[in-house]
Amino acid sequence: MAGFFGIDFLYQGFDDAYPVAQCPNILKPKHLIVEKSVHATPEKAGLTDGWSDLHVKPHSLLKGWLYTQILGLGYAARMVWDVFRPGPQLLAIEKLSELNAHTQLHLLRENDEPDAEGRLLGFSYAEMADKIEGLLRTIGLTDRFAPIVAVIAHGSSSTNNPHFAAYDCGACSGKPGAPNARAFAWMANNSAVRALLRERGIAIPETTAFIAALHNTSRDEMTYLDQALFSAYPQDSLAALQTAMQEALRKNALERCRWFELAPKAKTCDKAHAHVVTRATSIFEPRPELNHSNNLYCVVGRRALTQQLFMDRRAFLHSYNPNTDHDGKTINRILSAVIPVCGGINLEYLFSRIDNSVYGAGTKLPHNVIGLLGVANGVEGDLRTGLPSQMIEVHEPARLLIVIEQTTALLDKAFAELNPDLVEWLNNAWVRLAACDPVTRDISLYQATGWEAVAGLTDGQVPTATSSEQIIANQTQTIPVHVLRRAA
Secondary structure (H helix, E strand, O other): OOOOOOOOOEEEEOOOOOOOEEOOOOOOOEEEEEEEOOOOOHHHHHHHHEEEEEHOOOOOOOHHHHHHHHHHHHHHHHHHHHOOEEEEEOOOOOOOOOOOEEEEEEEEEEOOOOOOOOEEEEEEEHHHHHHHOOOOOHHOOOOOOOEEEEEEEEEEEOOOOOOOOOOOOOHHEEEOOHHHHHHHHHHHHHHHHHHHHHOOOOOOOOOOOEEEEEEOOOOOOOEOOHHHHHHOOOHHHHEEEEHHHHHHHHHHHHHHHOOOOOOOOOOHHHHHHHHHHHHHOOOOOOOOOOOOOOEEEEEEEEEHOOOOOOOOOOOEEEEEHHOOOOOOHHHHHHHHHHHHHHHHHHHHHHHHOOOOHHOOOOOOOEEEEEEOEEEOOEEEEEEEOOOOOHOOOOOOOOEEEEEOOOOOHHHHHHHHOOOOHHHHHHHHOOOOEEEEEEOOOEEEEEEOOOEEOOOOOHHHHEEEEEEHHHHHOOOOOOOOOOEEOOOO
């Protein structure tokens, strides 16, 4: 599911001066969620340790000058040391992709009176049930719940990267999705919300727990949020999940490392993971990660559709059960997020790669952040659009191909009710779209004039391998789709 998990709201963190939207920019959220301390009388200095709190209470000219000179020289020396001897920890500044463990979200609305801006503070139980039901039905998770359901957001943290939003969640307007994951897990665990869902035909067992987590995509690390609640969860299942996640992170780091010139040559999962952690903390590293580079596909369907496929980390995967979507409304909701979010990411990379000097941002090395609005090259005044060259150097520009597991007849019905602005994306081929019949597996390509049948590849035409490690060995270019077959 898109990383805002179907919950759109304005979010104001504990130290934030103003709220920001945690949803795709085409949505206009009406609810405000505020992060609060769990302590009755919080000591703010203790809650946000780090350079973000660096200030001097005495504001005299002499003391201010002394503090500036002394601390400035000290931090300059620290920066020189970090250049030559980067440590395993990020600099002690507050990072957008991390949340304090001693805070909670004010999610339940206590009254229906809007604030001065016309926003509602929190959600009612009925609204929460609507949000949870919407996502669960969209991805087809309405029964056979596992003991643990992980709601995993993503964000990024690194020492040398002024393009912070470009490495976070496009579905959250360029911010980490941790607040959305926390909100979804809290709502899905709430007994009142579950009672409403049960009346609507979705019975979540009492033995099932939803947990929120954040995948740091630069360091391939997982942060489990609201861990104070973990004692009430099934411990065996939680331990199994965390073990599986750690193994997945190690393997993901190995696949990422094939793009990095400074990655270790004798690659193992452990060495690869150590390398991605180190490069995120290196002040001389302008390429902490390549993010969505080489994105090409978005596959909307049951995950069996992509099972045993090696797609070279080029695909957005959105779960969808075609058998439960009888009127096309579910796929309509999915496309309302997939087209602008995934399509927007794809075109951002495409144009930045085609002509980086015009549509991109040039090299990020001389970039200066201007008013928290954008970046400019050195002393130049113009804000740069698009992505810097260090994010798109290995990107092969191609427009997004959306593959939907559904019949063309039902998709035609859904397109008739789709926002005309989104249909324009399809008719003008800003994104390409194909339908995969759930039964026959016939492929049809969407054209503004109608559907066009596409001949599929036979088993003998698709390369095969026994593992992804075998496929990526010594490869520094994009790799075609492979079928993974178990060794005899």
